[in-house]
Amino acid sequence: MDSSTTAQCRQLEATVGGAQALSCLTGSRAYERFTGNQIAKLYQQNPEAYSHTERISLVSSFAASLFLGSHSPIDYSDGSGMNLLRIQDKIWSQACLGACAPHLEEKLGLPVPSCSVVGAISSYFVQRYGFPPGCKVVAFTGDNPASLAGMRLEEGDIAVSLGTSDTLFLWLQEPTPTLEGHIFCNPVDPQHYMALLCFKNGSLMREKIRDELASSSWSEFSKALQSTEMGNSGNLGFYFDVMEITPEIIGRHRFSAENHEVSAFPWDVEIRALIEGQFMAKKIHAEGLGYRVMPKTKILATGGASHNRDILQVLADVFGTPVYVTDTANSACVGSAYRAFHGLAAGTDVPFSEVVKLAPNPRLAAAPTPGASQVYEALLQRYAMLEQRILTQTRGPPE
Numbered sequence: 001m002d003s004s005t006t007a008q009c010r011q012l013e014a015t016v017g018g019a020q021a022l023s024c025l026t027g028s029r030a031y032e033r034f035t036g037n038q039i040a041k042l043y044q045q046n047p048e049a050y051s052h053t054e055r056i057s058l059v060s061s062f063a064a065s066l067f068l069g070s071h072s073p074i075d076y077s078d079g080s081g082m083n084l085l086r087i088q089d090k091i092w093s094q095a096c097l098g099a100c101a102p103h104l105e106e107k108l109g110l111p112v113p114s115c116s117v118v119g120a121i122s123s124y125f126v127q128r129y130g131f132p133p134g135c136k137v138v139a140f141t142g143d144n145p146a147s148l149a150g151m152r153l154e155e156g157d158i159a160v161s162l163g164t165s166d167t168l169f170l171w172l173q174e175p176t177p178t179l180e181g182h183i184f185c186n187p188v189d190p191q192h193y194m195a196l197l198c199f200k201n202g203s204l205m206r207e208k209i210r211d212e213l214a215s216s217s218w219s220e221f222s223k224a225l226q227s228t229e230m231g232n233s234g235n236l237g238f239y240f241d242v243m244e245i246t247p248e249i250i251g252r253h254r255f256s257a258e259n260h261e262v263s264a265f266p267w268d269v270e271i272r273a274l275i276e277g278q279f280m281a282k283k284i285h286a287e288g289l290g291y292r293v294m295p296k297t298k299i300l301a302t303g304g305a306s307h308n309r310d311i312l313q314v315l316a317d318v319f320g321t322p323v324y325v326t327d328t329a330n331s332a333c334v335g336s337a338y339r340a341f342h343g344l345a346a347g348t349d350v351p352f353s354e355v356v357k358l359a360p361n362p363r364l365a366a367a368p369t370p371g372a373s374q375v376y377e378a379l380l381q382r383y384a385m386l387e388q389r390i391l392t393q394t395r396g397p398p399e
Contacts, residue, residue, distance in 0.1 A: 003032045008040040008100075012083060015099035019179055026096065027080050027087040027175070027183035027193075035082040036100045043101035056107045058082075064140040069122025075114040077194075078142035080184035085111060087175075087185055087193065114141050114187040115343045115352075138343030143332045144169070145187035148194050149342075150328055150335025151302070152356050155192065156294035158286065160315065162305035166202035168282050170195040176290035180246050183289065187335075188342060188352035195289045199281065201240045203304050206311075208241060209274050213267040218308060224268035225275060225310040230317055231375040233257060235265055236280075236383055237273030238390060246285050253390050259382070275311055279318040280376070280383045299323045300362055302331065312365045317372035318380075324362035 009030035013019045019029040030037060035058065043050040055071050058079070064072035079085045084100070086093045090111065097104040112118065121135040148169050151159045159169040172193040175183045186192040206221075214220035234257025243250045254262045254273065265273055299321055305311050306325050316323045328334050342355045 002038070005032045005037040005041045008037040008044070012037060012040070012096060012099045016093075016095050020177075022083065022096075023177040023179060023183075025086055025093055026083050027085075027177055028083060028181075029179050030083055036084040036096060039104065040100040050101060053107055055109070056104075058142070060140040060142050064118060064137055067121055067125060067137050068119045069124060070119070071109060072118050072137070073109050073112040073116075073139065075116070075139040075141050075187070076111055076185035076190065077114045077145035077187035078140075078184075079111045081142060081144075081182065084108075085185075087177075087183060090185060090190075112139055113190045114139055114145065114185070115190070115339065117343055136344060138340045140336070141187050141339065144196055145184060145194065146332040146335035146339065148186070148335065149188050149339050149352070150331030150333070151300050151326065152338070152353070152359060153194075153300065154296075154353055155189075156292075156297040157300065158291070158297070158319070159300040159302065160282065160306075162202060162301060162303035162311075164203050166199040166278070166282070166303075168195075168197040168199075168286055170197075170286055170289065170291045172290050174290055176288070178288055180285065181289050187339065195286070195291065197282070197285055197289070198245050199278070200242055200245050201278075205239050205241060205278075206274065206305060209239065209271060213270055221271055222308065222310040224271035225314060228268050228272040230369060230372055231379055232269060232272045232276055234379070234382075235269050235273055236379065236386060237265065237270065237277045238387070239274050239277065246281070247387060247391055249387070249390050249394060253386075255386055259386065272314075275314045276318060276379075277383065279315050280380055281387070283319055284380060284384050284387070293319060293321055297321045298362075301325050301365065302328075306365075309365060313369070316366040316368045318376050320368050320373040320376070322364055322368065323366045325365045326362040327360070 012030045013022050016022050023029045058074055060078045061072045061074045076090050080087055084092055084096045092105055116139045117136045118139050119137055121131045125131040126133050153159055153171045155171050157171050161167040172195050175193045177183050181195055181197040183193050183195050186194045210221045236255045238253040240250050254265055256262050301323050312323045338356050342352050345355050
């Protein structure tokens, strides 16, 4: 939640030639919470403390250090969330390091592949807790990369977490970094990438519309989705009661099939417009980061709304790909266990999918309705065009 480093963010972007240049280099434009900008602030405000600092760790590498009894390196995947790592060649960016603080590279140490064995357990844990002396420590990573591992995403897959805010995890082969979302090194395949997109108006918006129009009942909400047709007769809606992250829009905007802005829809059309609009936005912005639906693509849905089959049916129809659900609740914890297993199995030489092939498979929840792709192809183009129109009206034309 820290937003105290805006000045450092602008400074970092200016050093490398702008926000887009920084995103191409490190996978994200400058974010206030990212480690590089936090280090810059500490160096500027307390240079003495900085000069006395021997090592700077991420929470993940620090936790690994406790088990090692010595400094553990930062892994590529969590290291991608710092605005410091060059995601293409997986080394620290000298320009970014220099913009943040002096002598930073020696304080960070060299980053390592996420499936690296970083050493053996420290003697303290052997003596105190009876760990076997041969126990290996595999590089720790962040919660989002660990969740990707826990959900066992494969190339071309998407995970959609339908929570208070909605989060999209994508497995990418060739990323195209933009000013929105984040691209990280993939935690289970060092040749590939993962992308993260966050949408603030998730379940809170769905629950609000349910309470306003469906008597606070999910079964009434589902009836509206069942009684309206795919594509909603061309009616499109944007529902952002709080300022959205992707894209930066606030307010409710409804458009008829002729692209005229209207003040209201019938209650069942409104509900479908909300759900279709939420999923169309996800597909459009995922494609903006380089994502493409492949023949073997599957969507894994988690979070509260993943229990509603009618919502998942719209998701399958909009993306044109089957939706699965999984019983894994704590996907980051399970993913960390899978990653330890993968690291022990010689890491990069053994495909992650091979290591976890005996884990329980997700269940099919919804398959795309025949003809869905044709219905949504034109609608997606209209939705993207109208989104740009709203953005232009609210903040002027793009620079």
